[in-house]
Amino acid sequence: MDAALTICIVDESRSRAAIIEDGLREAGYRRIVHIDEMTNLLARLYATDPDVVVIDLENPSRDVLEQLFQVSKLVKRPVAMFVDQSDTRMINAAIEAGVSAYVVDGLKKERVRGILDMCIARFHAYSKLQGELDHAKSQLEERKIVERAKGLLMKHKGISEDEAYALMRRRAMNEKKKIGDIANAVVTGLEMLG
Amino acid sequence: MKRLTIGFIPLTDAAPLIAAHECGFAADQGLELDLVREVSWANIRDKLSVGLFDAAHMLAPLALASALGIGHVKVPLIAPVTLALNGNCITVSTAFAREMGEIPDDPLAALPLIRAAIERRASAGLSPPVFAMTFPFSTHNYLLRAYLAAGGIDPDRDVQLVVIPPPLMVNSLEKGLIDGFCVGSPWNSLAVDRGIGRILCPTSALFSGIPEKVLAIGATPDAGTSLALVAAVARAAAWCADPANARTLADMLAAKHYLDVAAPVVLRTIEGRLVLEPGGPQIDIPDFIRYDVPDAVRPNAGRFAWLYAQMVRWGQTRFDPAAMGQIEALIRADLFDRALESMPVTAAAIVAGDPVGARIDRPFNPFDIGGYLAGFDARGLPAGTR
Numbered sequence: 134m135d136a137a138l139t140i141c142i143v144d145e146s147r148s149r150a151a152i153i154e155d156g157l158r159e160a161g162y163r164r165i166v167h168i169d170e171m172t173n174l175l176a177r178l179y180a181t182d183p184d185v186v187v188i189d190l191e192n193p194s195r196d197v198l199e200q201l202f203q204v205s206k207l208v209k210r211p212v213a214m215f216v217d218q219s220d221t222r223m224i225n226a227a228i229e230a231g232v233s234a235y236v237v238d239g240l241k242k243e244r245v246r247g248i249l250d251m252c253i254a255r256f257h258a259y260s261k262l263q264g265e266l267d268h269a270k271s272q273l274e275e276r277k278i279v280e281r282a283k284g285l286l287m288k289h290k291g292i293s294e295d296e297a298y299a300l301m302r303r304r305a306m307n308e309k310k311k312i313g314d315i316a317n318a319v320v321t322g323l324e325m326l327g
Numbered sequence: 328m329k330r331l332t333i334g335f336i337p338l339t340d341a342a343p344l345i346a347a348h349e350c351g352f353a354a355d356q357g358l359e360l361d362l363v364r365e366v367s368w369a370n371i372r373d374k375l376s377v378g379l380f381d382a383a384h385m386l387a388p389l390a391l392a393s394a395l396g397i398g399h400v401k402v403p404l405i406a407p408v409t410l411a412l413n414g415n416c417i418t419v420s421t422a423f424a425r426e427m428g429e430i431p432d433d434p435l436a437a438l439p440l441i442r443a444a445i446e447r448r449a450s451a452g453l454s455p456p457v458f459a460m461t462f463p464f465s466t467h468n469y470l471l472r473a474y475l476a477a478g479g480i481d482p483d484r485d486v487q488l489v490v491i492p493p494p495l496m497v498n499s500l501e502k503g504l505i506d507g508f509c510v511g512s513p514w515n516s517l518a519v520d521r522g523i524g525r526i527l528c529p530t531s532a533l534f535s536g537i538p539e540k541v542l543a544i545g546a547t548p549d550a551g552t553s554l555a556l557v558a559a560v561a562r563a564a565a566w567c568a569d570p571a572n573a574r575t576l577a578d579m580l581a582a583k584h585y586l587d588v589a590a591p592v593v594l595r596t597i598e599g600r601l602v603l604e605p606g607g608p609q610i611d612i613p614d615f616i617r618y619d620v621p622d623a624v625r626p627n628a629g630r631f632a633w634l635y636a637q638m639v640r641w642g643q644t645r646f647d648p649a650a651m652g653q654i655e656a657l658i659r660a661d662l663f664d665r666a667l668e669s670m671p672v673t674a675a676a677i678v679a680g681d682p683v684g685a686r687i688d689r690p691f692n693p694f695d696i697g698g699y700l701a702g703f704d705a706r707g708l709p710a711g712t713r
Contacts, residue, residue, distance in 0.1 A: 197492075221377060228374065
């Protein structure tokens with residue numbers, strides 16, 4: 134661990150960057166810069182002069198970083214990709230997590246390994262959180278649509294709430310579909326009838 | 328059915344891969360292609376390198392640099408099909424076009440105007456124009472540099488060159504972050520349609536045969552699978568090259584999960600009928616984008632030698648006479664020929680002489696790269712221009 138290292142997080146997602154930054158601070162790193170605006174990325178990086186750059190694999194600006202290798206005469210400190218051929222396990226882990234890292238040339242691998250390990254773990258944690266959030270959202274959406282479908286069925290068929298729900302559940306089981314899909318079909322169909 | 332995961336970037340020249348999947352050429356070879364749209368060339372390279380992709384749509388110079396270990400790690404790959412020749416343009420913002428003045432039809436005649444605009448900015452104390460390309464190891468980088476240098480403009484001193492991913496080019500031009508760019512289709516035409524760009528130079532006006540993208544195959548597929556993939560993609564390229572299929576191809580590429588650009592714009596880039604300035608007429612551009620089999624698509628060592636010579640010319644690597652052997656090993660033309668044995672192809676005469684059809688600089692002779700390079704000074708400019 135080397136608190137003096139400047140670490141730059143290039144990420145358009147503020148929440149993920151915050152999760153990574155927290156991890157780095159917990160690990161004792163003090164100089165962390167977050168860039169979330171991709172225009173003039175190179176100029177911002179030159180100004181930050183980082184030792185390590187962490188970037189999301191889904192960020193098209195990765196190609197912009199590649200230019201750092203080519204214009205090293207303009208950069209104060211040339212940057213090179215951390216992951217080298219000898220470390221396929223690390224590359225695989227990083228790609229799977231969706232993160233890539235670049236470090237200044239000459240920085241010893243052991244000094245940055247911890248940083249990348251931490252970022253990989255945090256990227257995974259973020260994806261898991263995001264997944265849970267998406268799941269919760271879709272459950273909420275489903276509940277809403279089921280409620281609307283129940284109301285429409287009660288109105289059009291003159292049945293009780295329980296009967297309306299039972300009707301949809303039976304249909305879902307028979308057709309091997311989710312109740313949300315059935316409710317969707319009910320809403321689309323009955324709303325057209327008015 | 329053998330399943331292959333293949334990465335691509337949304338560009339017109341991904342056509343042979345997309346057609347291989349959509350028109351059943353892959354299925355005919357017992358292959359099921361899983362096409363994955365990617366956001367960066369760096370991702371394409373890295374995912375191919377670690378085996379997450381079996382094959383990919385890749386910049387020809389990036390494949391060459393990866394095979395030679397230039398600028399990055401060495402990646403085990405072969406590039407047995409050239410997906411397209413040419414297809415790029417150099418475009419400036421309409422604002423920069425105004426700075427240049429009356430723009431002539433001949434792209435070379437526009438160069439003194441660019442130079443004058445640069446000098447006017449310099450004497451007014453303004454920063455030099457910013458031109459974007461797509462990647463350090465890209466034809467866009469080399470073509471833009473060759474073009475500027477032919478006009479005595481030093482691409483490292485007189486202008487600022489930056490990298491911008493293709494889908495972000497047009498927005499960057501619109502926001503005034505850059506004054507011009509060199510990029511593949513259909514992005515130049517999109518800038519013209521939005522009324523913010525003026526195509527100065529379809530790069531086929533500079534060179535008639537530059538390998539643009541390749542089918543890069545990584546280490547995962549076995550020999551038989553690679554051969555089947557080459558056969559499928561080469562047949563698809565021949566289909567793409569047939570003008571009768573242009574409309575179907577344009578509709579196919581325009582889809583949301585491929586290019587996500589309006590079909591009529593894509594069609595113009597496939598047919599090489601470009602609108603150069605907002606509101607202007609459509610103009611036929613010879614050799615604009617070529618998928619013809621075998622000349623365009625069969626990998627040609629001489630054309631790759633030109634790409635290699637550019638890497639040396641612009642200081643990305645030092646000249647190594649062993650490179651020609653490495654090029655042969657990369658392009659595996661033998662694989663292409665074996666895959667095409669059963670395919671009836673019109674034996675187009677392989678053009679003698681300059682394989683890239685240079686219309687600027689001197690003719691390129693792949694057997695005398697040293698002599699070619701001697702024609703440029705240490706900064707890559709034609710010797711004696713400064």
